[in-house]
Amino acid sequence: xxxxxxxxxxxxxxxxxxxxxxxxxxxxxxxxxxxxxxxxxxxxxxxxxxxxxxxxxxxxxxxxxxxxxxxxxxxxxxxxxxxxxxxxxxxxxxxxxxxxxxxxxxxxxxxxxxxxxxxxxxxxxxxxxxxxxxxxxxxxxxxxxxxxxxxxxxxxxxxxxxxxxxxxxxxxxxxxxxxxxxxxxxxxxxxxxxxxxxxxxxxxxxxxxxxxxxxxxxxxxxxxxxxxxxxxxxxxxxxxxxxxxxxxxxxxxxxxxxxxxxxxxxxxxxxxxxxxxxxxxxxxxxxxxxxxxxxxxxxxxxxxxxxxxxxxxxxxxxxxxxxxxxxxxxxxxxxxxxxxxxxxxxxxxxxxxxxxxxxxxxxxxxxxxxxxxxxxxxxxxxxxxxxxxxxxxxxxxxxxxxxxxxxxxxxxxxxxxxxxxxxxxxxxxxxxxxxxxxxxxxxxxxxxxxxxxxxxxxxxxxxxxxxxxxxxxxxxxxxxxxxxxxxxxxxxxxxxxxxxxxxxxxxxxxxxxxxxxxxxxx
Ligand code: ADP
Ligand code: ASP
Ligand code: MG
Numbered sequence: 001x002x003x004x005x006x007x008x009x010x011x012x013x014x015x016x017x018x019x020x021x022x023x024x025x026x027x028x029x030x031x032x033x034x035x036x037x038x039x040x041x042x043x044x045x046x047x048x049x050x051x052x053x054x055x056x057x058x059x060x061x062x063x064x065x066x067x068x069x070x071x072x073x074x075x076x077x078x079x080x081x082x083x084x085x086x087x088x089x090x091x092x093x094x095x096x097x098x099x100x101x102x103x104x105x106x107x108x109x110x111x112x113x114x115x116x117x118x119x120x121x122x123x124x125x126x127x128x129x130x131x132x133x134x135x136x137x138x139x140x141x142x143x144x145x146x147x148x149x150x151x152x153x154x155x156x157x158x159x160x161x162x163x164x165x166x167x168x169x170x171x172x173x174x175x176x177x178x179x180x181x182x183x184x185x186x187x188x189x190x191x192x193x194x195x196x197x198x199x200x201x202x203x204x205x206x207x208x209x210x211x212x213x214x215x216x217x218x219x220x221x222x223x224x225x226x227x228x229x230x231x232x233x234x235x236x237x238x239x240x241x242x243x244x245x246x247x248x249x250x251x252x253x254x255x256x257x258x259x260x261x262x263x264x265x266x267x268x269x270x271x272x273x274x275x276x277x278x279x280x281x282x283x284x285x286x287x288x289x290x291x292x293x294x295x296x297x298x299x300x301x302x303x304x305x306x307x308x309x310x311x312x313x314x315x316x317x318x319x320x321x322x323x324x325x326x327x328x329x330x331x332x333x334x335x336x337x338x339x340x341x342x343x344x345x346x347x348x349x350x351x352x353x354x355x356x357x358x359x360x361x362x363x364x365x366x367x368x369x370x371x372x373x374x375x376x377x378x379x380x381x382x383x384x385x386x387x388x389x390x391x392x393x394x395x396x397x398x399x400x401x402x403x404x405x406x407x408x409x410x411x412x413x414x415x416x417x418x419x420x421x422x423x424x425x426x427x428x429x430x431x432x433x434x435x436x437x438x439x440x441x442x443x444x445x446x447x448x449x450x451x452x453x454x455x456x457x458x459x460x461x462x463x464x465x466x467x468x469x470x471x472x473x474x475x476x477x478x479x480x481x482x483x484x485x486x487x488x489x490x491x492x493x494x495x496x497x498x499x500x501x502x503x504x505x506x507x508x509x510x511x512x513x514x515x516x517x518x519x520x521x522x
Pocket of ligand 3: 052253256311312313314
């Protein structure tokens with residue numbers, strides 16, 4: 001392989017011998033020994049910047065990202081967390097499924113298309129030279145390994161959770177070396193870092209969570225020396241590894257979570273989530289045209305907003321920040337001068353009332369009830385034990401103590417196993433019954449009002465229900481009171497758009513006069 005050109009920062013680090021060194025992906029660096037007072041750069045703020053799929057969708061977008069990082073790196077020690085190019089993970093999910101089905105032809109076609117897409121971007125960003133050769137070798141190796149894994153799966157027609165995570169993770173593993181090479185090409189020292197080396201997780205494949213003490217130690221060992229050496233680490237989002245080094249993924253859309261995990265581990269000064277809209281908006285702009293940017297939110301508001309369906313942040317993003325105080329900003333890669341949304345522990349002072357409206361549509365409503373259910377012993381406790389046994393995510397519950405009817409909303413994908421688990425729990429009690437006690441409604445959706453101090457603001461529910469009533473939007477169930485930050489209700493899926501727009505207008509969240517956002521088309 002052609003050696004990588006020496007960057008200035010690397011030369012500086014090398015001169016610090018005889019302090020022990022480690023060889024990383026082309027840079028020779030100090031493993032330890034750079035004390036905080038060693039260099040001026042160690043006094044600069046640490047900023048973790050995450051770029052989503054649309055921000056790295058093609059070579060033009062990646063150039064825009066390079067500009068943002070270059071500018072930020074002048075005043076900060078920057079860690080980049082990068083997603084797969086837009087649409088790539090969806091294709092890999094399909095490739096994994098086709099492999100399991102034994103459809104080798106489809107898998108080869110998908111991987112061939114992805115290979116062409118990545119090489120086209122790489123060619124445009126780095127047309128020639130040793131850096132180009134190194135990058136091409138890296139991309140080729142990653143594609144070859146993934147192809148081998150898929151071929152094995154095609155033969156066995158079996159996709160283990162480990163193999164699935166490995167296939168799904170390819171997109172991030174490709175975009176990280178590509179962005180690092182593009183930064184170096186533009187004169188900013190950068191190095192691709194596999195998140196497997198820094199984010200240590202439990203073994204819950206598909207939805208892993210970090211083990212923070214180990215992650216902190218790994219971030220110190222792997223990322224801190226790069227920052228001290230003025231090198232921008234470009235880490236893969238979405239991915240981690242168990243302590244034994246087995247690759248895991250954090251869940252779809254999980255790169256936001258990667259950014260806050262790494263930010264918390266490094267004790268960062270700020271995390272910036274760069275995306276394709278002007279921050280967190282008052283509603284999904286795909287449903288509500290008048291949606292506009294929320295300037296400031298609290299961790300709690302943003303967390304509930306994400307939990308109840310706002311796609312802009314992964315639901316676990318704020319979870320990593322339990323002990324942190326730094327702001328998380330959400331900004332537009334394609335309009336970087338706009339301030340976006342700033343999420344802080346407390347949010348805007350004295351802010352209360354409805355700030356945003358969200359919806360989750362891929363859910364199912366399960367009702368445990370019927371005439372004899374009231375006589376079943378400990379029906380509530382056993383219902384939740386049965387759902388916990390299959391780790392169902394209960395998004396909302398509502399129940400009437402008079403009849404003991406229980407209404408649960410779960411993600412659509414978990415509806416089947418949840419009903420099965422409930423039927424097996426209550427089967428012996430209800431064997432003699434003719435009526436069906438556990439019913440499922442797949443036409444339901446959750447709509448949620450999000451804001452601070454909602455409990456202390458009178459009339460919210462009345463106003464919402466009256467406004468929805470006027471538009472003939474029927475409310476199937478409600479949940480309120482357990483949190484001060486949300487009021488949720490269930491409507492039919494086909495009514496979601498009407499419900500969102502009606503509530504948005506009722507609380508005057510939009511401003512049609514304001515030019516709302518400069519979005520990049522997906
Ligand atoms: P990225 O690829 O940067 O991770 P995502 O597609 O995951 O971006 O999230 C950004 C998208 O989330 C926006 O393009 C927007 O369509 C959608 N979205 C849904 N609800 C909201 C909201 N309340 N605020 C901002 N964006 C939202
Ligand atoms: N690429 C992954 C996904 O599409 C992770 C992410 O984009 O955050 O789910
Ligand atoms: Mg996302």
